[in-house]
Amino acid sequence: MTENVLDTRSEDDDKPKKQIKLGIAGLGTVGCGLLAVLEKNGDLIANRSGCEFTIGAVTARDRQRKREVDISAYHWCDNPVDMADPDKVDVVVELIGGSDGPALALARAALGKGLSFVTANKAMIAHHGAELASLAERTGASLRFEAAVAGGIPIVKTIKEGLAANRIDRMHGILNGTGNYILTMMEETGESFENALAKAQALGYAEADPSFDIDGVDTAHKIAILTSLAFGTPPTMNDLPIEGIRNISDIDIAYAKDLGFRIKLLGISRLTKEGKLDQRVHASMVEASEALAKVSGASNAIEAHGDFVGPCMIEGLGAGAGPTASAVMADLIELARGNTGSTFSLPASKLAPLPLLESGERTGEFYVRLRVSDKTGVMADIASALRDEGVSVERLIQRTRASDDSVHLIMTTHETSESRMASVLERFSGLSSVLEKPCMLRIEPI
Amino acid sequence: MTENVLDTRSEDDDKPKKQIKLGIAGLGTVGCGLLAVLEKNGDLIANRSGCEFTIGAVTARDRQRKREVDISAYHWCDNPVDMADPDKVDVVVELIGGSDGPALALARAALGKGLSFVTANKAMIAHHGAELASLAERTGASLRFEAAVAGGIPIVKTIKEGLAANRIDRMHGILNGTGNYILTMMEETGESFENALAKAQALGYAEADPSFDIDGVDTAHKIAILTSLAFGTPPTMNDLPIEGIRNISDIDIAYAKDLGFRIKLLGISRLTKEGKLDQRVHASMVEASEALAKVSGASNAIEAHGDFVGPCMIEGLGAGAGPTASAVMADLIELARGNTGSTFSLPASKLAPLPLLESGERTGEFYVRLRVSDKTGVMADIASALRDEGVSVERLIQRTRASDDSVHLIMTTHETSESRMASVLERFSGLSSVLEKPCMLRIEPI
Structure with a gap:
C-alpha cells in the first residue's frame, strides 16, 4: 500500500523526475522564509507539484549578513540581473x-x-504590472x-480564478497588518497613535520608516492590483486617492466606539x-457588528462581492516570513x-x-469632529454652514473637554457628496470658534 | 484603445476562437443557475477564459417541468449517460x-x-472520489x-492550490447552511429546534427531507473531501463519526450563551x-468571541491552519443557485x-x-447538562461518578426549572478523554435522580 505523504515514517522512494531550478533574489525575511518552506516541506511539495525545487542561484544586497539559513552552498550572483540566465x-x-x-x-x-x-513586490506590480504582463505574454x-x-x-x-464567473462590483479590505495592529492597539488600550506605532x-x-504602511501607500499598491484583477483595468496608482492613519487620534477611536463603529484603514x-471606477484608500468608520470590523491585530481580510457568489471574505496573516513564503x-x-494562464x-x-x-x-455618510470654543452662537454658525451647503446631520453629540474650556462637537451626516462635505469643512475651518482643523472620517457601508 | 470588458457599451469584436460544448445533467436550482451565469456573464467569461461556452446537450428528470430558463433550443438526452458522447x-x-x-x-x-x-456532487466525491480520480488520470x-x-x-x-506549500494540521468549519440557519434562529429568537426547522x-x-442537513451527513461529505485534499488520503465516509443537531434544545442554546459559547455544527x-487523523462532525460549543462563532444564518465558513500560512478563514454563501453556479x-x-492538474x-x-x-x-473539554430531581444526595451521586471516572469539573451551575420540581445541573469539564466522558455519562444515566438522557456537547478549541 502507498504510504501517506504526511506520514513522517514514509520513505520517499519515487522522487519526481521534473526539476525546477530557482533563482532567489533577496534574502531578507521572505527570502529566508522561502528557503525554510523548501527545507521543511520539500517532500510534501514534491509530491503535490510533481516537481523537485532546487536552488540555482541566490543574490542579496549583502552576502556576508548573518542569516538564519546557510546559503554558502548556493551559487551567488553579485548583480541581480545576472540571475536572468536560463542556463542557471x-x-x-x-x-x-x-x-x-x-x-x-x-x-x-x-x-x-x-x-x-514570481514576485512578492506589490509596488512593482502596481506601477509596472501591465508592461511586465505584456512582456511575459510575448515571451x-x-x-x-x-x-x-x-x-x-x-x-x-x-x-x-475562484470568482472568475462573477461580475464583481465591490471589494474592500484591511490590507496592511501594521496599520491594523496600530488601530487595534489604540482601540484596546486607549493609547495615542505615536505610542501604538512605537509598540508596532x-x-x-x-x-523603521513606517510611512508606506501608515500613510496608506502599501494598501494602495494592493488595492490597485486587486482592481486590475477584478475589473480588467491595467493596474495604476494614478488617480488613486490615498489617506493614511497618521492623523487618527485616540479621541476619534473612542467616539467611534461610542457611536457603534470601529476605525479601519481600508482599501x-x-x-x-x-x-x-471608485478606488480609494482611507481610514473608515465601519459598523462594529461587521465581520471586517472584528479583524484585529496584524491580520488582513478582504471581502469581494460578486453577482452570483454574493459576498465572500477571506481572513488571514497579511505579512511575515511564513505567510508570505507560503x-x-x-x-x-x-x-x-x-x-499558467x-x-x-x-x-x-x-x-x-x-x-x-x-x-x-462620490456620496456617503461622514463623521466630523470639531473642537470649538464653548460660547454662545457657535452652534448657530455650525448649523448655518451645514444648511448653506445642503448637508443634513444624523447625530450630533456635544462633549466638554475637561482640560480646557473647549468642547467637542461630534456629528454624523446623512448621505451627501464628497464635494459638499469639502465645502462644509472649509466653512467650518473658517469659523473663529473652530479651534483646530476639523477631523473628518468616511462611514463606509460594508 | 481597447474597451474595458466591464464597460457595457463595448462591442465584442474579437470573439474567442476556442469553444467548449457543455453537457448539463440536472436542471434544478443549480443547473438553471449555471444557465443564468452563462447568459448574464457569457461575454465576461469568454474574455477571462479565452473560450466560448455553448450548450451541447441537457438532461433532467422531467423535460416538461416549468423552469425559469428556456431549454427548448438545447439538444435533449433522455438518459444521462447518453451525454457522455465526445461528438455531442x-x-x-x-x-x-x-x-x-x-x-x-x-x-x-x-x-x-x-x-x-465538473460536478457539485459532494456525496459522490466523498464516496467514490478516489475511483473517479484514478479513472480521470487514466484517460x-x-x-x-x-x-x-x-x-x-x-x-x-x-x-x-492556495495553501499547497503548507503542512495543514487542522481544518474546521460550518459547512451546512441549513444547520447554521436553524442554530442561528434558535439563538436569536429562543425558539425550539422544530420551529426553527419549519421556518428554514x-x-x-x-x-422536505432535511435529514442530510440536520443529521450532519452533508457536513460529513464535505469534510471527507477536505480531508483528502489537505492530508492526501482517499476520501472516505468510513470511520467518520457523525452527530447532527436534532437533539440540540433551546435550553442548551441559552446555557451556551450564558457560558460565553455559541453552538455550531462543525466539520x-x-x-x-x-x-x-481525527475527523468528525458534531455540534460544538465555540467561544463566542471567535470569528467562526459569529458566522450566522445560511453562511458557511472554513478555517484551515497551515505550518507557514498560519490560520486562514474563508466565509461566504454555502448553497443556493448563484453561489453554487459560480x-x-x-x-x-x-x-x-x-x-488541470x-x-x-x-x-x-x-x-x-x-x-x-x-x-x-480523543481528549477535550465537555459541556454536560443533566435534569435531576431536586432532593438531597443527588449532588453526591453526581460527584462520585465524576471522581470514580477521573473527570474534573471546571464550572458547575444549578438552575431550578420553573415548570416542575426538577433542576438543571450544567457543568463544563477540564480536559478529559471521550472514553472517560462516555463512562461518566453512562454512570449519570444509571442514576435514579437523573430524569432524562444527559445532554453532552464538545467544547471545540478553535
Whole structure:
C-alpha cells in the first residue's frame, strides 16, 4: 500500500523526475522564509507539484549578513540581473522590493528571456504590472504575484480564478497588518497613535520608516492590483486617492466606539451603477457588528462581492516570513503543475481603463469632529454652514473637554457628496470658534 | 484603445476562437443557475477564459417541468449517460446529485471516454472520489468539484492550490447552511429546534427531507473531501463519526450563551502530533468571541491552519443557485485556461490512508447538562461518578426549572478523554435522580 505523504515514517522512494531550478533574489525575511518552506516541506511539495525545487542561484544586497539559513552552498550572483540566465535558473523569484531599481531590472531581464517570474513586490506590480504582463505574454513566460497582496491569503487566486464567473462590483479590505495592529492597539488600550506605532516598531511589525504602511501607500499598491484583477483595468496608482492613519487620534477611536463603529484603514474598489471606477484608500468608520470590523491585530481580510457568489471574505496573516513564503511557494507549485494562464484575469492586450468616478461625485455618510470654543452662537454658525451647503446631520453629540474650556462637537451626516462635505469643512475651518482643523472620517457601508 | 470588458457599451469584436460544448445533467436550482451565469456573464467569461461556452446537450428528470430558463433550443438526452458522447459535448457538468445512481453512471461513462467532468456532487466525491480520480488520470480527463464543498466559497482551490506549500494540521468549519440557519434562529429568537426547522423549510433553506442537513451527513461529505485534499488520503465516509443537531434544545442554546459559547455544527479534520487523523462532525460549543462563532444564518465558513500560512478563514454563501453556479463555472473556466492538474492535491495513485485516532482516545473539554430531581444526595451521586471516572469539573451551575420540581445541573469539564466522558455519562444515566438522557456537547478549541 502507498504510504501517506504526511506520514513522517514514509520513505520517499519515487522522487519526481521534473526539476525546477530557482533563482532567489533577496534574502531578507521572505527570502529566508522561502528557503525554510523548501527545507521543511520539500517532500510534501514534491509530491503535490510533481516537481523537485532546487536552488540555482541566490543574490542579496549583502552576502556576508548573518542569516538564519546557510546559503554558502548556493551559487551567488553579485548583480541581480545576472540571475536572468536560463542556463542557471528556470524561474526567478524576486523578493528585493521597490517599484523600480534592481527589482524592475531583474523582472525585465528575466521575462525578456522567457524565464517565469514570481514576485512578492506589490509596488512593482502596481506601477509596472501591465508592461511586465505584456512582456511575459510575448515571451511565453509566466508572471505571478500571489504574495504581493495580503501575504499568505490567496486573494489573487480567489479573484482571478475562484470568482472568475462573477461580475464583481465591490471589494474592500484591511490590507496592511501594521496599520491594523496600530488601530487595534489604540482601540484596546486607549493609547495615542505615536505610542501604538512605537509598540508596532518594537515588535517588528512596523519598519523603521513606517510611512508606506501608515500613510496608506502599501494598501494602495494592493488595492490597485486587486482592481486590475477584478475589473480588467491595467493596474495604476494614478488617480488613486490615498489617506493614511497618521492623523487618527485616540479621541476619534473612542467616539467611534461610542457611536457603534470601529476605525479601519481600508482599501476600497468598486464599480458604480454607471460603470465608473471608485478606488480609494482611507481610514473608515465601519459598523462594529461587521465581520471586517472584528479583524484585529496584524491580520488582513478582504471581502469581494460578486453577482452570483454574493459576498465572500477571506481572513488571514497579511505579512511575515511564513505567510508570505507560503504564497510565493504556492505560485511556484502552480507553475510546476502547468497552471499558467494570463498574468491578470485577462490577457494584457485586453486590459483597459474604466472611466473614473470624480472624487467629489462620490456620496456617503461622514463623521466630523470639531473642537470649538464653548460660547454662545457657535452652534448657530455650525448649523448655518451645514444648511448653506445642503448637508443634513444624523447625530450630533456635544462633549466638554475637561482640560480646557473647549468642547467637542461630534456629528454624523446623512448621505451627501464628497464635494459638499469639502465645502462644509472649509466653512467650518473658517469659523473663529473652530479651534483646530476639523477631523473628518468616511462611514463606509460594508 | 481597447474597451474595458466591464464597460457595457463595448462591442465584442474579437470573439474567442476556442469553444467548449457543455453537457448539463440536472436542471434544478443549480443547473438553471449555471444557465443564468452563462447568459448574464457569457461575454465576461469568454474574455477571462479565452473560450466560448455553448450548450451541447441537457438532461433532467422531467423535460416538461416549468423552469425559469428556456431549454427548448438545447439538444435533449433522455438518459444521462447518453451525454457522455465526445461528438455531442466536450465537458460534462453533473448536477443530478446522489452518491450513486445516474450521477455515478454518468461520471464513469464520461471520464471513461476521456471527457472532463465538473460536478457539485459532494456525496459522490466523498464516496467514490478516489475511483473517479484514478479513472480521470487514466484517460487524461479532468475531474473538478469546487461546488461540492461550501457552495460559492473557493475552498477546494484554496486548500489544493492556495495553501499547497503548507503542512495543514487542522481544518474546521460550518459547512451546512441549513444547520447554521436553524442554530442561528434558535439563538436569536429562543425558539425550539422544530420551529426553527419549519421556518428554514418555509424559506426554502431546508429540503422536505432535511435529514442530510440536520443529521450532519452533508457536513460529513464535505469534510471527507477536505480531508483528502489537505492530508492526501482517499476520501472516505468510513470511520467518520457523525452527530447532527436534532437533539440540540433551546435550553442548551441559552446555557451556551450564558457560558460565553455559541453552538455550531462543525466539520472537523485534524492531524494529531502522532500523525493520526481525527475527523468528525458534531455540534460544538465555540467561544463566542471567535470569528467562526459569529458566522450566522445560511453562511458557511472554513478555517484551515497551515505550518507557514498560519490560520486562514474563508466565509461566504454555502448553497443556493448563484453561489453554487459560480463555483461550477469557475471550474469550467479553469478547464478552458488549461489549468488541470490532479483531481485531489496528489495524483490518485499517491492517495493513502492515515492511521485514525480512536474516538475514545480523543481528549477535550465537555459541556454536560443533566435534569435531576431536586432532593438531597443527588449532588453526591453526581460527584462520585465524576471522581470514580477521573473527570474534573471546571464550572458547575444549578438552575431550578420553573415548570416542575426538577433542576438543571450544567457543568463544563477540564480536559478529559471521550472514553472517560462516555463512562461518566453512562454512570449519570444509571442514576435514579437523573430524569432524562444527559445532554453532552464538545467544547471545540478553535
